[in-house]
Amino acid sequence: MLHRRIYQFFIIYFLGIATLFLIKYVLNLSDYVIPSPLEIWQTSQSVFIRYFFNVVDTLTVAILGHLLSICLATIVGILGRLTLWVGSFIRVAAYNIQAYPIVAVAPIIFILLGDGLSSRLLITAMICYFPLLLSFIGILSEPVTEIEHFYEATLRMNWRLQVRIRAFENVNKITTVIVGSGTLAMVGTIVSEFIAANAGIGHSIRMALYQSDLAKILVALFLIGICTSLYLVCLEALGQVVQKRLQGAS
């Protein structure tokens, strides 16, 4: 699983680099626009360690934001499954609010909370929260009649059991959605750092952009790709362990 993801990333990354060099040499662009392979190599040697720790910083915030969004989506999903007006209101609100781009709201968050950890965390959580929420509401609102009927008929049904049944029956979907939103968490953190934060790899990319230093950006992209792949592999492995334990061996 790990080697396949890393392998896939290498193919895409080096195809992108090759395309850049192709454009550079076909259009005869200067090293200022697209740096030479030697310059990229020299830049990577000088910034690799600093960028590596920046990516680790970003990944840490992404994981925290991801966890926060999963918790939020679970709570709101549980409330949204209600057949009362509260559930209906939450479902409609979730569908409408998710259509609003979070990046557009991000400056307000930075103005109110500053450019520290809390802003990055909040924007990350918000960016991966809505896709999770829509899936969770869909899963938790959909009755599993062939299992729930017995508990309804014998008056044993309560909200915890209902949520447990629906989550268990859709554990594959939930795992897929959580793994999928892992990428969004990383994207959200980088976007927030790029907009206004004072740390993380997004911040480093912004600095490199101000210097028009494409070599630094390419090194940053390489590290982001590797770290995101590692995180997704960990999530997939965790999902498989959870599924195996839930479904049991017998």
Next chain:
Amino acid sequence: MLLEFKDISYQYPGSTNEVFKNLSCKISTPGFHALFGPSGVGKTTLAKMMTGGVKDYSGDISTSGIRQILYTYNLERLPGWSSVRDHLQTTTPDSGKDQIDDLVDAFGLAECMQSRFARLSLGQQNRTNLARYLLQDFDLLIMDESLANVDEITKEKIILMMKTIFPDRCFLYISHSVAEVAKFCRQILVLRGKHKNPQTVALLGQDYRDDKALINKDLEQTMLEIVNAA
């Protein structure tokens, strides 16, 4: 009278066709009874009316001496997070705990107890599902094709055992098998569709049980009556 339907009329929401039009029938005694009829005639709908699953009908359904009605069907599943034994232990009320082992043996489920429901064959799944309903407190159990995919010998053993253990309870068995309902049921309500009048015909079955011999000639006669009525 135990259960009576009087002038029941019903049409599905959004449909102009009536499933039932002034349907009337009754079940007078406890025991093993059948609801028989071709597919789509409304057997499941009638069953759901009894349990409150279908409400917006006209007419009256009255019961006497029946407090708890349960409805079970053959597509039901047990949750997959625990073994069959754990599930039966946690869902059986205290009054039924003593019967778990007897039912498990009689239903031939001993070897399935440690397994998860999804790992069982269709026949084992249906037997397990029926067993957990029998362990509940009920006065009337509606069994909608609950013994589908169960072999004939085991099916007979199960039905005879149910009659022995629960002589005072009422069972309404929904099945498409003429031979089964003719052989095992006391009263057979044949649903005939809204274009026929009357819409139901009540017949007497052979009510075969351990202490009552089965006469083949009478069984054939009952089967003929059911086929003619349907």
